[in-house]
Amino acid sequence: MSDIPSELKYSKEHEWVRIDDDGKAIVGITDHAQELLGDMVYVELPEVGDNVATEDETGVVESVKAASDIYAPVSGEIIEVNEELADEPENINSEPYESGWLYKLDLANEADLDELLTADEYAELIADE
Amino acid sequence: MAKQTALYAIHQDSNAKIVDFGGWDMPLHYGSQIDEHHHVRQKAGMFDVSHMTTVDIEGPQAKEFLRHLLANDINKLAVPGKALYSGMLNETGGVIDDLITYYRGENSYRMVVNASTYEKDMVWLNKQIANFDASLVHREGLTTLAVQGPEARQAAMAAMSTTMAEKSAELGPFFCADVDGWFIARTGYTGEDGFEITLPDSAAEAYWNALLEQGVAPCGLGCRDTLRLEAGMNLYGSDMDESISPLEANMGWTVDLKDEQRDFIGRSAIEAEKAAGVKNKLVGLVLEGKGVLRSHQKVIIPGVGEGEITSGSFSPTLKVGIAMARVPTATADSALVEVRNKQLPVRVIKASFVRNGKQVF
Numbered sequence: 001m002s003d004i005p006s007e008l009k010y011s012k013e014h015e016w017v018r019i020d021d022d023g024k025a026i027v028g029i030t031d032h033a034q035e036l037l038g039d040m041v042y043v044e045l046p047e048v049g050d051n052v053a054t055e056d057e058t059g060v061v062e063s064v065k066a067a068s069d070i071y072a073p074v075s076g077e078i079i080e081v082n083e084e085l086a087d088e089p090e091n092i093n094s095e096p097y098e099s100g101w102l103y104k105l106d107l108a109n110e111a112d113l114d115e116l117l118t119a120d121e122y123a124e125l126i127a128d129e
Numbered sequence: 130m131a132k133q134t135a136l137y138a139i140h141q142d143s144n145a146k147i148v149d150f151g152g153w154d155m156p157l158h159y160g161s162q163i164d165e166h167h168h169v170r171q172k173a174g175m176f177d178v179s180h181m182t183t184v185d186i187e188g189p190q191a192k193e194f195l196r197h198l199l200a201n202d203i204n205k206l207a208v209p210g211k212a213l214y215s216g217m218l219n220e221t222g223g224v225i226d227d228l229i230t231y232y233r234g235e236n237s238y239r240m241v242v243n244a245s246t247y248e249k250d251m252v253w254l255n256k257q258i259a260n261f262d263a264s265l266v267h268r269e270g271l272t273t274l275a276v277q278g279p280e281a282r283q284a285a286m287a288a289m290s291t292t293m294a295e296k297s298a299e300l301g302p303f304f305c306a307d308v309d310g311w312f313i314a315r316t317g318y319t320g321e322d323g324f325e326i327t328l329p330d331s332a333a334e335a336y337w338n339a340l341l342e343q344g345v346a347p348c349g350l351g352c353r354d355t356l357r358l359e360a361g362m363n364l365y366g367s368d369m370d371e372s373i374s375p376l377e378a379n380m381g382w383t384v385d386l387k388d389e390q391r392d393f394i395g396r397s398a399i400e401a402e403k404a405a406g407v408k409n410k411l412v413g414l415v416l417e418g419k420g421v422l423r424s425h426q427k428v429i430i431p432g433v434g435e436g437e438i439t440s441g442s443f444s445p446t447l448k449v450g451i452a453m454a455r456v457p458t459a460t461a462d463s464a465l466v467e468v469r470n471k472q473l474p475v476r477v478i479k480a481s482f483v484r485n486g487k488q489v490f
Contacts, residue, residue: 038351039163041443042421042450044469060469062421064162064355064443086419 002032002126005097009113010122011073013055016097017116020104025074025113028101029061029092032126037063040089045081045103052078052105054112059102061092074112076105134179135272135330136337143347151244153180155350162351166445169319169356170486173278173285174348175340180244183271183327184254188263191236197393198257199230200375202385206232212303212316215383216375217242217253218395222402223371224378226250227363229316231305236263239312241273241325243365257394272333274326276345277356279486281323282315288339297324318353320360320484355442358451361413361481367424368411368439368453374402377455379411379480409455411439413480413490414466416450416473426452427467428475430460438466446483453480 004010009017014033018026034040042062052058052072059070081103085091092100107113117125131154140147145156156177158165168174186194195203201215212231216224226246231239242250251267258265276285286294289311296308297315302322305314312327328336341347354364361379363369369378376384376399384399385391416422422441429435436456444451456464456477465472478490 038158039161041163041445042419044420062443064351064421064445067421067423 002030002035003097004030004032004119004123006119008097008119009073009116010119011071011116012125013071013073015070015073017073017113018097019113023107024079025076025105025107026101027073027103027105028096029070030122031096033068034093034096034100037061037068038065039063040092043085043089043092043102045085046078048078048081050078051108052076054115061089070102072105073116074105074107074109076108078103079106080104132180134177135333136177136179139334139337140177140347145347145349148350150350151180151247153244155180156347158349158351159347162349162355163445165346165348166352166355168346169278169321169348169352170446170483171279173276173281173323173343173345174352175337175345176275176277176348176350176353177272178275178325179272181273182242182244182247182250183268183273184240184242185266185268186238186240186258186263187236187266188261189236190261191238191263194258194261194263195230195238196391197261198254200384200393200395200399202388202391203230203232203238204388205385206230208232209234210300210304210306212305212314216369216380217250218375218393218399219371220395220398222374222395222398224365224369224373224375224380225253225371227365227369227380231312231314233305233307245366270330271327272330274328274333274336274340275317275319275323276326276340277317277319277321277323279321281321281345284340284343284345285324285326288336288343318360318362319356320362321356322485355445358440358442358453359444359446359483361453361479363411363453364440373455374399374407376402376407377409377411407458409436410458410460411453411455411480412460413478413482414438414441414452414454414464414475415478415482415490416466416475418473420450420468420473422450422452422466422468422475424452428454428456429465429467429472430456431465433457433459436460436464444482446486447488451482
């Protein structure tokens with residue numbers, strides 16, 4: 001059974017969003033997504049300073065099996081990317097919600113968060129797949 | 130409804146992720162494809178490959194039939210117990226399937242063909258054998274286990290009866306033996322030493338468990354694919370098919386034209402292709418930077434032309450993107466691969482990356 005932390009928000013494309021203490025949005029892919037993709041071997045992340053809109057392509061995660069696009073779950077400016085993933089992409093498998101985070105955004109529009117799914121709604125979504 | 134092997138329940142109990150492969154429910158991995166890959170390169174792993182089709186060919190004209198059917202010459206099998214890799218071609222020289230033929234005894238051969246090509250293979254074989262005094266039997270009720278890795282032979286023998294282990298110990302690479310209803314071949318699809326063992330379904334579970342006790346790790350078809358790619362072994366349907374000649378699929382060495390009297394299917398097409406000049410070749414690619422290569426990506430060879438990746442992945446052993454690609458014959462030692470609108474430089478090498486645990490380029 002996939003881990004779906006209740007305090008996070010989720011996109012239909014299997015990204016999660018966490019709002020940290022200073023109000024920035026941290027983005028990653030869900031436990032369910034990493035399970036489907038399998039062992040991660042390569043990650044392509046956006047550039048710090050990129051301005052992205054919701055559903056823009058913001059990188060790619062590649063497992064041995066397949067490449068999967070990452071879409072921005074919210075709009076804003078990329079302020080930090082997880083550079084450790086360049087050498088340790090497997091962190092996405094082992095800790096998708098912790099060391100496997102992808103990038104941090106300065107939210108352009110806080111209302112974007114309301115468009116995302118709650119943990120319960122996301123659990124329903126993947127149960128239907 | 131997909132077919133299941135005799136070990137299906139065991140795979141489920143071992144938390145295998147099951148996928149459809151050629152109409153069979155087969156294990157993709159049992160947790161981590163990469164861990165399984167390393168286990169085979171470093172120790173020993175076992176694969177349930179019972180989905181592959183075992184066909185026995187017997188009769189006074191069994192050899193004549195195979196000399197006509199296969200591009201490689203079965204006459205190379207001078208003594209019983211030897212195996213031969215070959216393409217089975219159509220009249221236009223395309224590859225219907227690639228397979229291993231084992232010489233079991235006088236007038237007795239065994240062929241192992243791909244699962245994904247089972248139906249068309251059987252139609253083709255039945256059509257071709259009609260003109261020969263030989264019979265063809267698709268053997269069912271058999272389990273085939275590939276036990277592969279530097280420690281595989283030792284473990285496989287320790288898990289067998291003493292008689293079988295003694296016979297198995299004598300087998301050289303690409304040799305096989307029939308012992309007490311088991312068929313043991315020193316062949317494989319990983320680039321490591323090991324055996325492919327065909328045994329009655331009724332004995333499969335006990336032998337699987339005995340191998341587990343010897344420390345052999347269950348491995349799925351996922352790592353079987355990355356292992357064979359690292360070893361530079363073709364995958365039917367990806368690296369070649371009925372529209373591709375063996376000469377363009379790195380299988381030229383399996384096309385035996387020496388005996389001019391031997392009229393094998395596809396011969397005239399192959400000879401015409403050779404005379405006109407073979408246009409493409411199957412090569413290995415190694416990505417210079419970070420990333421992963423994937424099948425169907427475009428290969429650009431400046432000043433020469435374009436090609437396409439036929440199999441690509443990430444090499445768990447070498448930790449770089451690797452691929453097999455079909456490119457124009459004039460391609461030298463470098464090229465570019467188009468990955469998401471970027472052109473990434475690759476080294477072009479012979480299609481072989483890892484053998485017996487070591488980098489080979």
